[in-house]
Amino acid sequence: MIGKEWWQSDEFSLRLPILLARARIILAIRDFFNKYEFIEVETPYLQRYPSLEPHIMSLSTELNEPFGTSSQRLYLHTSPEFSMKKLLVAGMKRIFQFAHVWRDGERSPIHHPEFTMLEWYRVGEKYNVLMEDCIEILSIAARVASVKELRHKNKCCDPFAEPKYLTVAQAFFDYCGIDLLASTNDPKNPNAKILIKAAQSCGLNIKETDSWHDVFFSIMLEYIEPHLGNDVPLILYNYPAPLASLSRLCPDNNMTSERFELYVCGIELANGFGELTDATEQRRRFNEDVNLKEQLYGLRYPIDEDFLNALETKLPDCSGIAFGIDRLIMLVTGTKTIENVLWAPI
Numbered sequence: 001m002i003g004k005e006w007w008q009s010d011e012f013s014l015r016l017p018i019l020l021a022r023a024r025i026i027l028a029i030r031d032f033f034n035k036y037e038f039i040e041v042e043t044p045y046l047q048r049y050p051s052l053e054p055h056i057m058s059l060s061t062e063l064n065e066p067f068g069t070s071s072q073r074l075y076l077h078t079s080p081e082f083s084m085k086k087l088l089v090a091g092m093k094r095i096f097q098f099a100h101v102w103r104d105g106e107r108s109p110i111h112h113p114e115f116t117m118l119e120w121y122r123v124g125e126k127y128n129v130l131m132e133d134c135i136e137i138l139s140i141a142a143r144v145a146s147v148k149e150l151r152h153k154n155k156c157c158d159p160f161a162e163p164k165y166l167t168v169a170q171a172f173f174d175y176c177g178i179d180l181l182a183s184t185n186d187p188k189n190p191n192a193k194i195l196i197k198a199a200q201s202c203g204l205n206i207k208e209t210d211s212w213h214d215v216f217f218s219i220m221l222e223y224i225e226p227h228l229g230n231d232v233p234l235i236l237y238n239y240p241a242p243l244a245s246l247s248r249l250c251p252d253n254n255m256t257s258e259r260f261e262l263y264v265c266g267i268e269l270a271n272g273f274g275e276l277t278d279a280t281e282q283r284r285r286f287n288e289d290v291n292l293k294e295q296l297y298g299l300r301y302p303i304d305e306d307f308l309n310a311l312e313t314k315l316p317d318c319s320g321i322a323f324g325i326d327r328l329i330m331l332v333t334g335t336k337t338i339e340n341v342l343w344a345p346i
Contacts, residue, residue, distance in 0.1 A: 015340055018333045022341055025141045038094040043083035049304040051078040052289040057104035076102040080119055082307045088123055088318055089310045096120035109337045113346055118323040127258050127274035127319040131235050134262045134270050135163050145332040152265035161232040168239050176202045176223045184255050187241030229263035236261045247273035264331055272321035279311035
């Protein structure tokens with residue numbers, strides 16, 4: 001694309017079949033949600049609080065009120081999650097949204113600073129129902145694109161096959177012989193030394209000062225993710241408690257959480273939760289995230305008290321998920337980079 005802009009007709013015509021497929025797939029996904037009586041919602045892209053997730057960076061802007069009466073720093077949201085959960089507190093039961101979201105410092109063949117996230121929530125339903133939603137949406141997209149297999153690099157996957165289910169702990173044992181939960185006997189204070197030793201025995205170049213989280217993701221990227229979703233879609237579930245994020249812990253094992261991800265051809269497509277509804281526990285996790293983000297990047301952001309107030313008002317038992325639409329379009333159209341599936345890339 002050197003010397004050419006995306007809007008030049010010869011350049012655009014090469015991508016047009018992919019973009020038309022994108023439009024048809026999004027329409028079909030809307031039909032899926034309509035079938036199950038979901039309501040499509042829209043929430044603000046501008047938020048008062050940035051993302052607290054340690055490794056996700058927000059983009060900011062300045063909002064000025066008329067006549068110079070006041071101004072405030074706002075942030076382009078990295079997910080519509082908090083606003084959508086407030087709608088659940090307000091009384092909505094099944095909602096979905098195609099939201100543009102922003103992440104600073106992210107660009108690669110499967111990352112873009114601005115991308116489309118499909119997010120949906122089910123009140124009173126368990127997170128395993130979201131797994132079924134994901135598999136149905138995957139097959140819908142493949143059917144609309146008239147493809148029987150999905151390919152990325154040297155991997156392929158049958159989008160119509162029954163998915164494989166694998167716990168995170170079992171994946172660590174199967175692919176690198178590591179007993180992951182041995183390092184999480186205290187879920188609130190995972191033992192980095194145990195995991196560091198296990199990673200080093202696998203040949204990873206890990207520093208003795210690395211955090212438990214850093215070592216976990218190093219192992220995931222090097223030894224586990226490349227195997228996930230080959231041949232058939234894979235649901236990776238029961239994330240260890242230190243990585244519960246906004247999910248609740250499993251009722252039968254507080255060392256793991258009701259969190260899962262969908263993988264196809266080694267690419268993560270979706271991240272789903274049985275949602276945490278305990279405001280006190282959520283505050284504790286937010287404080288941990290705030291401290292870790294400051295330790296890693298020197299950034300200390302305030303906690304969203306309005307969201308915690310909504311949890312206390314009472315977020316109902318629910319499940320929710322974020323699904324990367326652009327990556328889905330990439331896989332079903334066989335394109336190599338995310339920019340090829342965006343109508344107007346940055």
